[in-house]
Amino acid sequence: MTHAIVHTWRLLKWARTLARHGALQGLERDPNAPARLRRLVRLARVGARVPASPRYADAFEAIGPAAVKFGQTLATRPDIVGEEAALDLYRLQDALPPLPFETIRPQIETSLGRPIESLFAHFEVEPVGAASIAQVHRAVTTDGRTVAVKVLRPGVEEEFARAIDTYEWAAAQIEAQDRAAGGGEIGRLQPRLVIATFKRWTARELDLRREAASASELAETMAAEPAFHVPAIDWPRTSGKVLTLEWIDGIKLSNRAALVAAGYDLPLLAKTLVHAFLRQAIAEGFFHADLHQGNLFALPVNRIAAIDFGIMGRIDRRARVWLAEILYGLITGNYRRVAEIHFEAGYVPAHHDVAEFATALRAVGEPMRGLPVKEMSIGMMLDSLFSITRDFDMVTQPHLLLLQKTMVMVEGVATALDPDINLWDTAQPFVEDWIRTELGPEAAVADRIVADVKTLYRLPDLVRRIEARFPAPGGAPPAPPLREIEIVRIGGGWRYAAVALATAVASVAATWLVIG
Incomplete structure (x- = not known):
């Protein structure tokens, strides 16, 4: 220790x-x-x-x-x-300083167990990008495919x-x-x-096999969004310290001038990004949580490709239902329902008043509803929500931090592409359709039957437990166990x-x- x-x-x-x-x-x-x-x-x-x-x-x-x-x-x-x-x-x-190839090469060969020449017909020694955990090189496999090779920095x-x-x-x-x-x-x-x-x-970012698995899973879940591309993984050339995947030959979304010169439909790209994120976060519950401009590329026919799958978020179905209802309630101005959801999910302690919290939410939402479309912002809404959390003793929800961060990030990228886009208007049809599909009469009846059967099955165990030990539906998952740490006591001597x-x-x- x-x-x-x-x-x-x-x-x-x-x-x-x-x-x-x-x-x-x-x-x-x-x-x-x-x-x-x-x-x-x-x-x-x-x-x-x-x-x-x-x-x-x-x-x-x-x-x-x-x-x-x-x-x-x-x-x-x-x-x-x-x-x-x-x-x-x-x-x-x-844009961090890269490590020299002489340092990276042993990492590749030791991790993959073979000389570089037996895996790649060509390997560019100068990296195309370097970050805090890894750097990326362009290469051509022995069977002629152009790939990106991500290598973990030694000792990281x-x-x-x-x-x-x-x-x-x-x-x-x-x-x-x-x-x-x-x-x-x-x-x-x-x-x-x-x-x-x-x-x-x-821990996920430091194991490139897990990043590869995340990319593979995301590709499967995004099959319904053909305009959003996830590069294929080269599993034989992938290990815990080396990730090899399809090379993406596109224009970074950060390069707006190049996108315009190439004839891309920027408003369409912005909508594609928003819909792809909503499908990941709300419909699938598994989302790319690092969707900054450097990780997004425009492909021909106004498609978007994402890279860097080290940071991913996951939300269970119950939480997605509640989040969709919260988002839809803010879009439609149903602040009372949004307030009730916060209480039912355990985000706001029960000793507070639902009506007062609904009024606080109204103070956040109504000023935005009167603004021009291009001035309305999810980021602004989140900033205002954070300002009222202290008054209502809302405990930080770590499982939602990634989602909140990514929502702001996606809106920033989309707005850079199309300054007139509004995430609310773009999101509403998708959220409405998902709620109608997931929470319509048939779905509600089926969910209730399944829930009742599960409750009866667990009844003997439920009787022996107190209700406070379980989060409300849609609430935060149980906190992970935290290891014991010695606390330094202040109260004696200059050292303390x-x-x-x-x-x-x-x-x-x-x-x-x-x-x-």
């Missing part, structure tokens, strides 16, 4: 790096940040030559791969970090393990301090559970004061990045 001093030293180094690059200025100036935290952040930059303009991407690169992943997440949330920070962080998506698993170990420790210290102070905002945001969720997501200071500055800042 890593000693508390080691964790504290890591956190102090990370906080100092962030401060040195000016990356904590936003937190320091945020009037909503606790005054004590702002003072500690100022202390972290004492003696540092802080640049006039924050260099966020440089700071995250300097900290390491796990921090880069946080930076990639923040790049999709300009509503939180601001447009300037999001733009700077965006270059973390696929160990780096992530060390970083996440410290994230877990820091989150535990923060929650303990929050409980000692009587509980508050930190407890509502559940930093330990957020870190545990991030750890599971990362030093630990408290370092943890308060660095770990709170790191956890704030995760939650954001």
Whole structure:
């Protein structure tokens, strides 16, 4: 078990790096940040030559791969970090310095168990993209197919393990301090559970066989959307550290000028992306959760191809039903029903008033309903919803964080393609049809029969359990078990004061990045 001093030293180094690059200025100036935290952040930059303009991407690169992943997440949330920070962080998506081929080659040959020459007729030593976890090379197989070869950076698993170990420790210290102070905002945001969720997501990204399996599964579920293409996996050339898949020869959706010059129908591409995401998230419950512009390509005949399947989201059918009803209720202005769903799903504690929550939702939805179509935004709606969560003690739902993030990301990409698109109008027909299909009279009767039979079967066991141990239909799944972590007690000697200071500055800042 890593000693508390080691964790504290890591956190102090990370906080100092962030401060040195000016990356904590936003937190320091945020009037909503606790005054004590702002003072500690100022202390972290004492003696540092802080640049006039924050260099966020440089700071995250300097900290390491796990921090880069946080930076990639923040790049999709300009509503939180601001447009300037999001733009700077965006270059973390696929523009990191690559490792030399001499370092990558042994990784490929050891992982696949064969020399490169026996697998590929041609292998380009210069990568086409490099990110925090892996880099991608173009190659031609011995049977003549052009493929993309994604190779895990050597040693990245160990780096992530060390970083996440410290994230877990820091989150535990923060929650303990929050409980000692009587509980508050930190407890509502559940930093330990957020870190545990991030750890599971990362485990999938660090095993390229799981990424390959995710791509294969997504291709099957998206058969009903022929305009959305998922590249085929080359399984014989794929392992835990190497992923080989079909090469996508298209134009990145980030290159709007090239798309226009090539004659693509940009509004159609935007609608295709929105419908593909809705089918994945609502109809199938399995969605690509990293749909930024660098991972999306335009193909001939206005089709879209996606790459990079390391981050995927999964939602069970009950939760999808509730989410579809919430989305449809906001689209149609049925705030009372949306409020009831939040209570039934356990998102809002029962001691609050349904009618009051419905009024708060109305305050979010109605101003948007009066705006021109091109000014209405899912991102704006989510930002407003987040602002009322504190008043109603809504606990952070880690299983929905990916969905929320991806919804904002998809809207951003779609809006860049077609500034006049509105996700609400585009989504409504799809959501209506899905609700009608899934929740129509026949489906409702069938679901009730199945549910009743299952309830009778479980009756002896249900009698022995208390209701509070089960989430309401559509609610959050049970939290994963969290490992025991030693809590540093403050109250004796300068060493404990030093630990408290370092943890308060660095770990709170790191956890704030995760939650954001």
